Amino acid sequence: MPVVATAGHVDHGKSTLVRALTGQDPDRLEEEHRRGLSIELGYCWTALPGVGDVAFVDVPGHERFLSTTLAGLGPVPVAMLVVAADDPWMPQAAEHLAALDAFGVRHGVLVVTRSDLADPAPTLTRARAEVDRTSLARCPAVVVSGRTGEGLDDLRSALARVLAGTPVQPERADVRLWVDRVFTVAGAGTVVTGTLPAGTVRPGDDLALGQEVVRIRGVESLGRSVAVVNGPARVALRLGGRAPAGLARRSVLVTPTAYVEVAELDVRLHGDGPLPERPLLHVGSARVGVRARPLGQRHARLRLDAPLPLRHGDRVVLRDPGSRTLWGADVLDAAPPPIGRRGAARARAMVLDALRPGLTGELDRRGAVRRTVLRRLGVDVSPVPEDAVAVADWLVSGARLATWREALVAVVADAADGLTPEAAARSIGLPDPALLAAVVVAPLTMRAGRLVVEQALPASSAAALAELRRELGDEPFRAPDAQRLAALHLDPPSVARLARRGHLLVLGDGVVLLPGADEAAYAVLSALPQPFTTSQARQALGTSRRVALPLLAHLDRTGRTVRLADDTRRVR
Secondary structure, eight states, rough: EEEEEEEEEEESHHHHHHHHSSOSSSOOOOHHHHHSSSSSEEEEEEEEEETTEEEEOOOOOOOGGGGHHHHHHHOOSEEEEEEEEEEEHHHHHHHHHHHHHHHTOOEEEEEEETTTSSSSHHHHHHHHHHTTTSSSTOOOOEEEOOOTTTTHHHHHHHHHHHHHHSSSOTTTSSSEEEEEEEEEEETTTEEEEEOOOOOOOOOTTEEETEEEEOOOOOEETTEEEOOOOEEEEEEEEEEEEEEOTTTTTTOOOOOOOSSOOEEEEEEESSSOOOOSSSOOEETTEEEEEEEEEETTEEEEEEEEEEEEEOOOOEEEEEETTTOOOOOOOOOOEEOOOOOOOOTHHHHHHHHTTOOOOOOHHHHHHHSSSHHHHHHHHOOOOOOOOTTTTEEEEEOOOHHHHHHHHHHHHHHHHSTTOBBOOOHHHHHTTTGGGGHHHHOOOOOOEEEEEEEEOOOOOHHHHHHHHHHHHOOOOTOOTOOHHHHHHHHHOHHHHHHHHHTTTTTEEETTTTTOOOOTHHHHHHOOOOOOOOBBBBHHHHHHHHHOHHHHHHHHHHHHHSEEEETTSSSSSEEO
């Protein structure tokens, strides 16, 4: 269901035009009828040929209600800018047009009303010149009279053409409903209304306000109870009697866990003049104060007084409450890095200037990031770039992976006995130890539970190792004695070097086995009746007491066996 917002100066016939189009009165307050002007947002609907049902949001035109006007314009992708033929170009028309431009509204119709009271040509010429300097440039223009009905069919046709050309929103999009009214209905409980830009709502769905979850009990649209509504649409949600205590106008209800509550963000600015330190931020129907820090001429870091569910690519509006100046701002980074040191703001501006949107750009600047985080920031996580690696929930850029691999080789090479996987992950600052598997490539290898750098061995050492592997192949626990090691030219320094590189397992007292012999011994001992004696262990392993004692002591130290008070052991 398309949604169209009105815009224009006070008393230029916006509400009259909506009444003429829909047959409904958007002014619902007694004070609005008494004063002859809109104070709150008004809502009406009608059917247009070739389009179907269309909802209208009628916004106040008086300068005192600019905040309410921005709440009405913010979530709506299509607008009617209304100017009166019997009045000159007025300040609020200019301000509303600036608001539409700041929000980046590109679809709309310029409507010159009261054509029965004055020649509309001069007004149309001036309004067209103003509109063509904004995001609504080249939008269709129509001349009408809300009182006589002249031109209304042309307006309906123009609206139908514009609405047919607006992008179709995906039904499976995450819900983000900007609330503009909250009230209580006897027997129904709390009801909220708002403009749903995209996504689907239906009774039984859960939505979240911050950390609180609320269930939709019923859905209305265009005054009727419905089973499902797809955005964009005007909706009323019945929440029953258990609505969150903080629910109010300017709240936002979202799909649970689908958004990040953002308190700090980097934006690209659209507008003239320096940004004040304390502007107001408008998005959807929400309004929050912010602290703004300029980042060069075109960007700023915004710190919000209250968090909002924002995503990359969102358009927000910043307003100076003193001068009423408006700036459009595109959200470039809703999870920015901290900046503090001297010159960091300028460096950050350069990064934002060169920023590429989408997954490739995110990986270029973050290096490694969880896919769930990117999805909540509104980034499509597929397909994965060719040089990137996916590990569980993580995506890692090729450049970051290369940096980690280079650093890991250096720290492992400096470690005399290699590093455990946990120590290796900490040493290079991996955000998750699970990423280590993607980092370990040649010349790194895992030996005896430790990462070592695989390096070519001297010919004599390689030959000695080959002979040892042959001798210990069938009897892995028959460790060579000192005489045999000497015959293989394996003196104590050579044995120590080979052990550090993971080629040998040294148990002490001159006992040398191959890596993995301790795990093999643990498997053999696990099959024995528990507990077992040293003699039973020696016989099961097929070795001598000279080897069995240091091997059992090694298993004790590494937590795989427990020595009991009677000198027997059991496996853990």
